[in-house]
Amino acid sequence: MRGFSPRVELLRESPTRKIDALRERLKQERKDIILLSTGQPSIPPPREIREILMGLLAEDSMELYGYTPSQGLYEVRDAISEDLKRLGGIDVPPEQIVLTAGGQGAMFSTLAAILEPGNEVVLIDPTYFGYKPLLDYFGAAVRKVRASLEGGFQPDPEALKSAVSRKTKAVILVTPDNPTGRALREDVAKAVADLARDYDFWVITDEAYKTLIYDGGHVFMYKLAPELTISINTFSKDPAIPGWRLGYVYGPPEAVRKIKLVSEEVVYCPPSFAQRLVAIYLRSDVRMRYIREVVDAYRRRRDVAVQALRQYLPEARFAVPSGSMFIFVDLSAYVESGERFAETLLEKYGVAVVPGAYFSDYYKAAVRISFVAETPERIVEGVRRIAEAVEEGA
Amino acid sequence: MRGFSPRVELLRESPTRKIDALRERLKQERKDIILLSTGQPSIPPPREIREILMGLLAEDSMELYGYTPSQGLYEVRDAISEDLKRLGGIDVPPEQIVLTAGGQGAMFSTLAAILEPGNEVVLIDPTYFGYKPLLDYFGAAVRKVRASLEGGFQPDPEALKSAVSRKTKAVILVTPDNPTGRALREDVAKAVADLARDYDFWVITDEAYKTLIYDGGHVFMYKLAPELTISINTFSKDPAIPGWRLGYVYGPPEAVRKIKLVSEEVVYCPPSFAQRLVAIYLRSDVRMRYIREVVDAYRRRRDVAVQALRQYLPEARFAVPSGSMFIFVDLSAYVESGERFAETLLEKYGVAVVPGAYFSDYYKAAVRISFVAETPERIVEGVRRIAEAVEEGA
Numbered sequence: 001m002r003g004f005s006p007r008v009e010l011l012r013e014s015p016t017r018k019i020d021a022l023r024e025r026l027k028q029e030r031k032d033i034i035l036l037s038t039g040q041p042s043i044p045p046p047r048e049i050r051e052i053l054m055g056l057l058a059e060d061s062m063e064l065y066g067y068t069p070s071q072g073l074y075e076v077r078d079a080i081s082e083d084l085k086r087l088g089g090i091d092v093p094p095e096q097i098v099l100t101a102g103g104q105g106a107m108f109s110t111l112a113a114i115l116e117p118g119n120e121v122v123l124i125d126p127t128y129f130g131y132k133p134l135l136d137y138f139g140a141a142v143r144k145v146r147a148s149l150e151g152g153f154q155p156d157p158e159a160l161k162s163a164v165s166r167k168t169k170a171v172i173l174v175t176p177d178n179p180t181g182r183a184l185r186e187d188v189a190k191a192v193a194d195l196a197r198d199y200d201f202w203v204i205t206d207e208a209y210k211t212l213i214y215d216g217g218h219v220f221m222y223k224l225a226p227e228l229t230i231s232i233n234t235f236s237k238d239p240a241i242p243g244w245r246l247g248y249v250y251g252p253p254e255a256v257r258k259i260k261l262v263s264e265e266v267v268y269c270p271p272s273f274a275q276r277l278v279a280i281y282l283r284s285d286v287r288m289r290y291i292r293e294v295v296d297a298y299r300r301r302r303d304v305a306v307q308a309l310r311q312y313l314p315e316a317r318f319a320v321p322s323g324s325m326f327i328f329v330d331l332s333a334y335v336e337s338g339e340r341f342a343e344t345l346l347e348k349y350g351v352a353v354v355p356g357a358y359f360s361d362y363y364k365a366a367v368r369i370s371f372v373a374e375t376p377e378r379i380v381e382g383v384r385r386i387a388e389a390v391e392e393g394a
Numbered sequence: 395m396r397g398f399s400p401r402v403e404l405l406r407e408s409p410t411r412k413i414d415a416l417r418e419r420l421k422q423e424r425k426d427i428i429l430l431s432t433g434q435p436s437i438p439p440p441r442e443i444r445e446i447l448m449g450l451l452a453e454d455s456m457e458l459y460g461y462t463p464s465q466g467l468y469e470v471r472d473a474i475s476e477d478l479k480r481l482g483g484i485d486v487p488p489e490q491i492v493l494t495a496g497g498q499g500a501m502f503s504t505l506a507a508i509l510e511p512g513n514e515v516v517l518i519d520p521t522y523f524g525y526k527p528l529l530d531y532f533g534a535a536v537r538k539v540r541a542s543l544e545g546g547f548q549p550d551p552e553a554l555k556s557a558v559s560r561k562t563k564a565v566i567l568v569t570p571d572n573p574t575g576r577a578l579r580e581d582v583a584k585a586v587a588d589l590a591r592d593y594d595f596w597v598i599t600d601e602a603y604k605t606l607i608y609d610g611g612h613v614f615m616y617k618l619a620p621e622l623t624i625s626i627n628t629f630s631k632d633p634a635i636p637g638w639r640l641g642y643v644y645g646p647p648e649a650v651r652k653i654k655l656v657s658e659e660v661v662y663c664p665p666s667f668a669q670r671l672v673a674i675y676l677r678s679d680v681r682m683r684y685i686r687e688v689v690d691a692y693r694r695r696r697d698v699a700v701q702a703l704r705q706y707l708p709e710a711r712f713a714v715p716s717g718s719m720f721i722f723v724d725l726s727a728y729v730e731s732g733e734r735f736a737e738t739l740l741e742k743y744g745v746a747v748v749p750g751a752y753f754s755d756y757y758k759a760a761v762r763i764s765f766v767a768e769t770p771e772r773i774v775e776g777v778r779r780i781a782e783a784v785e786e787g788a
Contacts, residue, residue, distance in 0.1 A: 001560055001563065001594055001595065002563070004649075005507060005508060005509055008506065008652050008656060011656065011659060012655075013464075013658070017464075040460055040461060042456060044456050045459065047454070050451045050452070051452075054448040054451050057444045057447055057451075058445075061438060062434065062435070062437075062438050064438075064637075065438055065439065065638065066637050067636045067637050070407075070408070101499075101639065101661045102661060103662075104662035105495075105661055108659055108660045112401075113398055113399060114396075114397070116399050116400060116401070137659065167395065168395070169395065169396070201395065201396060228396060240456070240459055241459045242459065242460060243458075243459055243460050243461050243462055243663065243666025244667050245639075245661060245662070245664075245666075254398075258399075258402050261402060262402060262405065264405075265405060265498070265502055265527065266495070266498070266499060266502045266660045266661070267495045267499055267502075267639060268497075268498035268499075268639070269639070270639075271637070271638055271667075272638060273637070273638050273665075273667055273668070274667070
């Protein structure tokens with residue numbers, strides 16, 4: 001009897017695809033769109049690294065095209081191990097790293113490896129919209145803990161404590177956060193680590209933006225609780241190869257072994273050409289210089305965006321992001337539904353943003369603004385148009 | 395409470411990894427190994443195509459690095475649509491094609507989209523070892539239908555008929571087959587299509603080797619039963635980019651839509667750099683010339699391997715493969731366990747093959763020999779050493 005899995009009915013298209021489709025239509029109508037919606041970097045990988053790849057493509061050998069081990073090439077995992085030591089002072093041997101098909105592959109394989117139906121998982125609200133559909137798919141019961149704008153979007157340890165129990169399988173923390181740009185404070189991270197030990201749950205820490213930090217530093221949860229931290233990572237943001245699909249997970253040996261088994265079933269091995277790029281990049285002199293230049297460029301744009309928001313939308317509420325690519329702007333002084341507003345804003349004013357409702361059950365009048373894809377001038381123009389839109393009652 | 399999903403306990407490392415690990419050790423001991431074990435092509439993608447990619451890498455734009463739609467770039471799906479028309483005379487619009495992270499991603503997403511626990515799925519024995527673990531993972535009940543060497547490894551329609559029922563969710567057919575190289579005969583394909591219509595099950599046809607045909611032609615199941623055929627494809631064999639992880643599924647619109655939803659969750663989008671290569675390749679003048687050259691080269695090596703087997707191992711039984719990269723050789727006249735024999739053969743005689751038991755419950759004294767990775771001289775030497783090993787009682 002043909003038909004489909006009932007579980008696949010739980011899956012929906014990524015919510016941003018709706019905005020993408022509308023944007024695509026307007027592009028075909030040759031409308032100029034200011035892109036404040038994307039999580040995609042705007043500075044390509046370093047030219048020096050690309051030139052080495054060009055040399056590899058010139059060689060008449062299968063070396064560049066062959067399968068790699070399902071865990072990923074040893075040299076890449078070794079380079080990541082050194083990078084984690086340099087960035088965070090943590091010791092993660094190559095055996096405790098598994099390369100995946102992007103951050104999404106890392107999320108899927110990790111959740112597949114640990115979850116069974118009925119498990120409780122705690123999510124922060126707001127948080128990245130990619131986790132909820134996966135948790136639904138794997139049959140987990142989701143509990144949300146609100147993080148408030150007033151508190152700089154730091155999760156409240158007391159609220160976390162009342163949300164967890166012996167039935168909690170994992171708490172998922174994105175830091176620096178998408179959509180709020182909040183970098184987890186060390187005291188909050190410590191409180192989470194203590195709770196995780198008390199109640200014996202996994203801390204899944206999504207560190208996609210760990211090198212995009214503008215103020216302060218990044219807290220490596222693994223440093224605080226290596227035995228129960230599973231970390232999700234990607235090369236989509238640094239060195240800016242989102243379409244090439246390479247990410248990684250690091251964590252305790254047994255967790256990594258299981259995640260590798262799942263990853264082998266879903267993708268066989270991580271994409272090899274991206275692995276070559278990353279191996280060269282992480283080991284080159286360019287690595288730290290490139291990311292410093294990128295961070296400086298993005299910080300300038302963040303400051304321009306913050307300044308424009310204060311000037312044009314004085315009643316908008318937001319926390320200045322310490323990291324990531326985004327500002328999460330509460331427009332409740334101006335609009336009721338961020339979702340409806342985002343559609344009108346795009347259609348009538350040519351500015352793309354992502355509605356807050358995609359990330360939060362509370363901040364439904366918010367929008368997420370990306371400050372990395374456009375020039376400073378166009379960011380200011382984008383914010384000016386948002387102000388124009390709210391004034392005209394959009 | 396930490397811990398892991400019980401379903402992940404059903405997963406095991408790919409069986410060939412054991413051979414791979416032994417091979418790696420011998421390589422480090424600088425032993426020369428004749429590689430008759432791999433399913434990896436030995437002729438890299440056409441130079442003209444690689445040169446175009448080199449030009450793209452020189453551009454300072456994010457164009458080459460960005461996310462693509464989760465279904466894959468339209469231009470790639472359009473090129474595949476034309477390719478399917480040219481190769482098989484079938485009309486598959488780009489909307490009915492979804493690009494995936496390799497053939498493995500195609501298999502995973504397809505089975506995730508259709509299966510629920512308890513579904514019955516029919517596998518041919520022998521067949522590619524990648525399906526059984528996935529079926530176990532998704533909780534399917536597997537029924538095996540034996541295909542015999544005497545019958546050229548064509549599945550027997552009568553045996554298939556007695557294995558299917560109203561509870562059958564799918565029959566999986568690999569053609570040209572791995573490990574036997576059997577290309578499905580048209581009358582057998584028609585019988586399967588009739589059965590599928592009578593009992594309303596999916597026919598999953600794995601066409602990974604569809605362009606590697608040495609005698610006769612490839613039967614496109616979709617031509618016979620478009621409404622119930624889901625086809626698994628890969629660019630790992632043609633144009634030889636296994637590590638780059640790009641494959642595709644085509645089938646009825648609703649199946650493709652569901653498979654796309656799963657693929658988006660496991661990988662977000664298919665690897666973009668591989669998509670660029672394939673878009674250029676499939677549309678270029680090089681495409682048909684390259685595959686003709688590859689097929690000619692592989693056919694010569696197949697003939698050399700067949701000749702050597704007849705000369706050195708007169709009591710070995712096999713069916714001359716019409717396609718793929720492999721000969722499935724029954725050594726029961728010489729050895730008892732193909733698995734033990736393969737280990738000794740590698741360790742003492744420096745020849746890597748894959749045991750038949752990885753593909754079959756019946757042909758446990760068989761080995762799979764690949765004829766694409768080595769030169770004709772080394773193929774002959776490899777077969778000579780197999781003969782030496784059986785003579786010495788390995």
